[in-house]
Structures are given as C-alpha cells and as structure tokens.
Amino acid sequence: MPQITIDGKQIEFKPGQTIIQAARDAGIEIPHFCWHPELSVSGNCRVCLVEVEKMPKLVIACATIASEGMVVHTRSEKALEARNAVMEFILINHPLDCPICDEAGECKLQEYAYAHGKGESRFEEIKNRKDKRVQLGPYVKFDGERCISCSRCIRFSDEIAKANQLTFVKRGDRVTITTFPGESFDNPYSLNVVDICPVGALTNQDFRFKSRVWEMSHTDSVCIGCARGCNIDIWVRNNQILRLTPRFNPEVNNYWMCDNGRLNTFKHVNSDTRIDGVFVRREGALTKTDWETAYSGAAAELKKYKSDEILFVGSPFATLEDNFVLKKLASHFNSAPYYLAHIKPGDQDDILIREDKTPNSTGAELLGLKKLNGADELLTLLTNGNVKAAYIVEDDPAGMDGALKDALAKLKLLIVHATNKNETSELAHYLFPAATYAEKHGAFVNFKGRVQRIRPAVETVELDRALDGMNMSRWDKFGTKFDRWKQGHKYDALPSWKILSRLTYLVNEKTKYNMAEEVFNEISNTVEAFKGIDYDNIGDMGVQIKYELA
Structure with missing residues (x-):
C-alpha cells in the first residue's frame, strides 16, 4: 500500500x-x-x-x-x-450563547476555539443579527446566528435522506439556511441534522433546554422501533430518559436513525402508565400484592391446566432471554409458545425503516416460537380448541381486535407481563410488571440476523446504578440521596426472564437463573443458530449469525 x-x-x-x-x-x-x-x-x-x-x-x-x-x-x-x-x-459574528446553548459540552466550535482560537477578539463593531428560533420543521429549530454555514445539514437532506429540502440563501455574512418555498423540513430522518451540526444552530425540539450533556449518563443500546435495530445511546438524568441518539455501526445504521425511533420508543419508560409492582385480581379488581404471593398463586393456578388448555404467547418486543425461558415453561406443559407479528405494510424505505415494527421477531422465530400473522389467527387458537388459560408476555393482543379482547376476557386464567397498562393488562388475573428494554440486560436479533445487546440505563428497585455497574454521569457520581437530581422514581419491575424463571422453578421444572448472561449461555449451547456466541462476542457492535427460517 x-x-x-x-x-x-x-x-x-x-x-x-x-x-x-x-x-x-x-x-x-x-x-x-x-x-x-x-x-x-x-x-x-x-x-x-x-x-x-x-x-x-x-x-x-x-x-x-x-x-x-x-x-x-x-x-x-x-x-x-x-x-x-x-x-x-x-x-466574528457568532453569539456568546454557550451558557444557554444545548450543544454546550459537545460543541466542536467550543473545542476548537479553546484549542486553536486566539482567546480574544479584535472585532469591535456590532455583530450581524439573524433570525433565532426558526421552526424549520416539526422537530427541528434553527438559530441563524449560531450557524457557521458548514452545509452539513443541506448535504444530509439531499444525499442521505433523499429529500432536498434545505438550501443557503443570501450572501456574505448574511448567508443563512432555510427550506425551499412551501416546504417543511419534515423528512423521516430530519433530526439527524441536529447530531451532525458541529455547533448549536440546529436543536431537537423535544430535548431543547432539558439538560446539559455532562448531567446525563449515556448507555449503549438498540432501538426497538423496527426490525433494523439501530444502535443508539440512551441519555438519562435523574433516572429519566431525556433523549436517544444514534450510535455508529457500519453494519446496521451507520451514523443515523429515524425520527420515529428517536422520539417515540422511550417515553413509555417513565410514563404515568407504567405498572409499578405486581397485581392479583381479587373480587373483580386488580389489587397490588407482594412478589412471593403472586409467584406462588400463579404457579398453583398454572398446575391446574392440561397442555391443550393453556396457550403461551411470547413477544417480538421481548429479548431472546425472555422468550427462551417462556419456551422452557411452556415445554413443561408439552406446549409451544406463539408470537404475534406486528407488520405495517408499506411503511418501509431503502434507508433504515422496516415494516416489521418489532426489534426481535427474527430472534423469536429462531428460538422456535410459532408466528401468528394477525389477531384472527390468535382468536382461532383461543376459540376453536379447549383453551381455558393464557400466558401473555410483553404484548397487547386485546388492543388489536375487539373480538380477541372478548375471548381473552372469558378465560379462567390470564397471566400477563406488561411494562405499561394496556387493554390486555386490564383483563389479567395475575399482572407482573416487566422491565423495559432500558432497564435490563438482553439480546435482540435484527432482520439481517445480527445479534445485538441491550443494557440497563434506568434503575429499577432491583437495580442500583453504582452497585450494578451501570453508566454514570457526573451528577450520579457525586450526588447524594438528598439532592433533587437523585430523586428519580425507581419502578418495581423485573425482566420477564427472571419472573418466568421463578415460575418455572415453582411448577417443578428445576431451573433457576440469576443473570441474563446465564440464560444466553444456555441459548448458545442449545440453539444451533447461536452456537459459540456469548455476551463478550456480541460486544458493542453485535455479531452476525447464519440462519435459515422455516
């Protein structure tokens, strides 16, 4: 060379x-x-x-x-x-906005001004004024005074997003950026310009003024918005997710992610609809109880049913570990679990977005879960056989179809794992609070067969940020329980694999796991597609597997 x-x-x-x-x-x-x-x-x-x-x-x-x-x-x-x-x-014309600028702390202009600037200005005239707080589109705000005319956003819109919506207007020190007449900067990837803007000229409307970067921890994870599995960073302060940003992976998403994944896949984690603690139905109403009472009660109820009387439904939103332990529980009843596909036909492009709106449908199928293509197929299973009980993990079939909701309501036993309240959880006899993807370890498999890890970014009652090795911000390291930024709520929720492990043990299947890694190691030893893979192999960038689906 x-x-x-x-x-x-x-x-x-x-x-x-x-x-x-x-x-x-x-x-x-x-x-x-x-x-x-x-x-x-x-x-x-x-x-x-x-x-x-x-x-x-x-x-x-x-x-x-x-x-x-x-x-x-x-x-x-x-x-x-x-x-x-x-x-x-x-x-010369750049405003001294650093104290109020969202980019402070990750700004190239700050870094280079410190490293390569003269330290003082010889410019004594009045700075050129430009428009501030310009709404370019539904999610992006523009500050003309901060812009250094690098043209990154213009080139991204044209070359990557394939939507030529931005341009320079005027000349000299009056040059600025705007949309073409009658256009809104509303392509599905618009917020990537906030990431690549080297200064604070373009800001995320959703994150604007919420936090300084050094106040937040950031954790490697995977987007759950579709089967692409874009690599992301989860940014957390006071145990609340404030933003998601794309993490570079040339084999998956490169430097980018779509706006839907960035804005709509994390807000349920700290939502008021979260299920906080375990619930049992008594006298027609869901009543909060303790974990051991729920475990023993659910296990005793499960033992009453024969293999053809109980239906197990896993989830393409759940991790490999969650679905594997569900399969193990189902095998005790000589049953095989199913999962519901979540496809939006036509909602796909040639950049990142996939019409499969789940992160782990490939993984569920590789584990041997049977695919159901719609609510009608599940309804047939519930009504055409001898099914009297169902165990549903991290999905909401009742919210998909009214007839299906009625069929679930007629069951003698319905055990549900859910992160948030939904139509299925409202029907449950035993309702277990499942940890979200941001609160647990685990693995997903994207549509190309790439196994990728998720890690906890948000604490639960069980998880401690310091003791469990989670990523920490400066505030996390030096804060005390008396500081207001350490008062974030911790939900009483567990990973589905851990709940299932306890129940599997109680129904006489002598299996108990203490860590997600133990579950994955067993997957690696027993499922051909995952032979020779462990968490270390997967690392930060994932590992590609060779597989064939039936």
Missing part, C-alpha cells in the same frame, strides 16, 4: 483517500467542521488547512487526495496560524 507521512508519522493509505481520511484511519485528528465521512466534500470551513511539503500554499485536508511520499504537517507554525485566523473569522 502507498504511504504518506503526517506529523512525522509514516502511515499507509488506500488509493483515492484524502489526507483527512488517511489521517483519521491512522488515529490522527485534523480539526474540521464541514467534512463528514458519509457526506460529499464541500470545503466550506477551511479549518482543516494543512501544510504539504513542496506545495506553494496551504491545502484543505478534506479535499486534497493523498499521494505516495507526501509529507503533511498539521501542526506547523504556518498551519496553526492559518487555523487560528479561520477560527477568529468564524467567531
């Missing part, structure tokens, strides 16, 4: 790479605003100016192709002086 020398370090590069790409692959950071690895080169900002020996003037690293024997200096006196001058120019 050809070689290039950057700051005295000789590195190899791929033919056709630019200087900034070669440097990045070698772990050398060249400051930049407008360049992004997944967008076309624009060369707007000039912050990446570097000195190349035998070239008459400085060049921009983002647009200059690397060549064999090239010698590059990113920190020479000439390069640093030019970089400082560019930073001074960018900051």
Whole structure:
C-alpha cells in the first residue's frame, strides 16, 4: 500500500483517500467542521488547512487526495496560524450563547476555539443579527446566528435522506439556511441534522433546554422501533430518559436513525402508565400484592391446566432471554409458545425503516416460537380448541381486535407481563410488571440476523446504578440521596426472564437463573443458530449469525 507521512508519522493509505481520511484511519485528528465521512466534500470551513511539503500554499485536508511520499504537517507554525485566523473569522459574528446553548459540552466550535482560537477578539463593531428560533420543521429549530454555514445539514437532506429540502440563501455574512418555498423540513430522518451540526444552530425540539450533556449518563443500546435495530445511546438524568441518539455501526445504521425511533420508543419508560409492582385480581379488581404471593398463586393456578388448555404467547418486543425461558415453561406443559407479528405494510424505505415494527421477531422465530400473522389467527387458537388459560408476555393482543379482547376476557386464567397498562393488562388475573428494554440486560436479533445487546440505563428497585455497574454521569457520581437530581422514581419491575424463571422453578421444572448472561449461555449451547456466541462476542457492535427460517 502507498504511504504518506503526517506529523512525522509514516502511515499507509488506500488509493483515492484524502489526507483527512488517511489521517483519521491512522488515529490522527485534523480539526474540521464541514467534512463528514458519509457526506460529499464541500470545503466550506477551511479549518482543516494543512501544510504539504513542496506545495506553494496551504491545502484543505478534506479535499486534497493523498499521494505516495507526501509529507503533511498539521501542526506547523504556518498551519496553526492559518487555523487560528479561520477560527477568529468564524467567531466574528457568532453569539456568546454557550451558557444557554444545548450543544454546550459537545460543541466542536467550543473545542476548537479553546484549542486553536486566539482567546480574544479584535472585532469591535456590532455583530450581524439573524433570525433565532426558526421552526424549520416539526422537530427541528434553527438559530441563524449560531450557524457557521458548514452545509452539513443541506448535504444530509439531499444525499442521505433523499429529500432536498434545505438550501443557503443570501450572501456574505448574511448567508443563512432555510427550506425551499412551501416546504417543511419534515423528512423521516430530519433530526439527524441536529447530531451532525458541529455547533448549536440546529436543536431537537423535544430535548431543547432539558439538560446539559455532562448531567446525563449515556448507555449503549438498540432501538426497538423496527426490525433494523439501530444502535443508539440512551441519555438519562435523574433516572429519566431525556433523549436517544444514534450510535455508529457500519453494519446496521451507520451514523443515523429515524425520527420515529428517536422520539417515540422511550417515553413509555417513565410514563404515568407504567405498572409499578405486581397485581392479583381479587373480587373483580386488580389489587397490588407482594412478589412471593403472586409467584406462588400463579404457579398453583398454572398446575391446574392440561397442555391443550393453556396457550403461551411470547413477544417480538421481548429479548431472546425472555422468550427462551417462556419456551422452557411452556415445554413443561408439552406446549409451544406463539408470537404475534406486528407488520405495517408499506411503511418501509431503502434507508433504515422496516415494516416489521418489532426489534426481535427474527430472534423469536429462531428460538422456535410459532408466528401468528394477525389477531384472527390468535382468536382461532383461543376459540376453536379447549383453551381455558393464557400466558401473555410483553404484548397487547386485546388492543388489536375487539373480538380477541372478548375471548381473552372469558378465560379462567390470564397471566400477563406488561411494562405499561394496556387493554390486555386490564383483563389479567395475575399482572407482573416487566422491565423495559432500558432497564435490563438482553439480546435482540435484527432482520439481517445480527445479534445485538441491550443494557440497563434506568434503575429499577432491583437495580442500583453504582452497585450494578451501570453508566454514570457526573451528577450520579457525586450526588447524594438528598439532592433533587437523585430523586428519580425507581419502578418495581423485573425482566420477564427472571419472573418466568421463578415460575418455572415453582411448577417443578428445576431451573433457576440469576443473570441474563446465564440464560444466553444456555441459548448458545442449545440453539444451533447461536452456537459459540456469548455476551463478550456480541460486544458493542453485535455479531452476525447464519440462519435459515422455516
């Protein structure tokens, strides 16, 4: 491979790479605003100016192709002086909004101003004023004064989202960004521009002014919005999820995620509809009770039914571990569990969005759960046989069809696991509070067969952020129980696999698990598709499996 020398370090590069790409692959950071690895080169900002020996003037690293024997200096006196001058120019009209800006703490302009700025301004005139709080679309607000005209948002809209909705207008220091006449910035991926904006010009309407980044913990996880399984970070303060952001994974979602996944897949975690504690139906009403009473009661009731009298329904929203232990419980009754598909025909694109609106339907099928394509198929199972009892995990079939709700209401025994109140939970005889995807360890399998891990980001009564090794913010590390930011509510909920493990043990199947990892290890040992895989293999980026579905 050809070689290039950057700051005295000789590195190899791929033919056709630019200087900034070669440097990045070698772990050398060249400051930049407008360049992004997944967008076309624009060369707007000039912050990446570097000195190349035998070239008459400085060049921009983002647009200059690397060549064999090239010698590059990113920190020479000439390069640093030019970089400082560019930073001074960018900051001339930039407002001092840092104390109120959502980007503070993760702002490239802050970082580079500290590292490459002069520390004072020679500009004594009045700064140019532009529009602030401009609503570009339903989710994105724009601050014209903060914008440094890097054009990342414009290129993203055109090249990645395939919706050419943004453009520059005016010239010189009056240039600003707007939508085309009659257009709203409303494509399904609009909020990604907030992530790639290097300053605080574009902000998330949903997250705006809620928290500083250093006040939040961030935890690697997986989006549950569809079968893509986009890699995400969950950002938490005071035990409440405040935002989700995409996490880079070139095999799944690259740098992006859709707006629906970002906005609508976490608010149920801290919702008023959460089921907090275990409930048993007494005299026609659900009454809160203790865990052991519910366990022993549910186990005793289950033992009354024969294999053809009880129906087990797993969930494509539940983890591999949850569905596996449900299958183990069902096998004690010589039964096989089912799961309901959640497909929105046509709600799919060529970017990320899938019409399968669940994170783990592939995993459920690989474990041997039988797929039901709609409410009518489940209704047939409930009404055409001898079914008197049902065990439903993390799904809401009663909310899908009125006739199905009536059939469930007629059962002599209905045991339900649910994270939030729904139409099925309201019919339950035993209602167990299930931990959400943000409150437990586990694994999902996306539609391409990639096994990916979720981790707890929110504490429950059982989980402690410090003792259980969860990610912690500065506030988490130094706060006490007397501080208001440590008063967030902890729900009394457990992962479904743990509830099922206890019940399985009580109905004479001598199996008990203490950790999700123990369940996954058994899956790895007994299910062919997962042979040789463990949590360490899965890691942060997931692992691809070879599989065939019946």
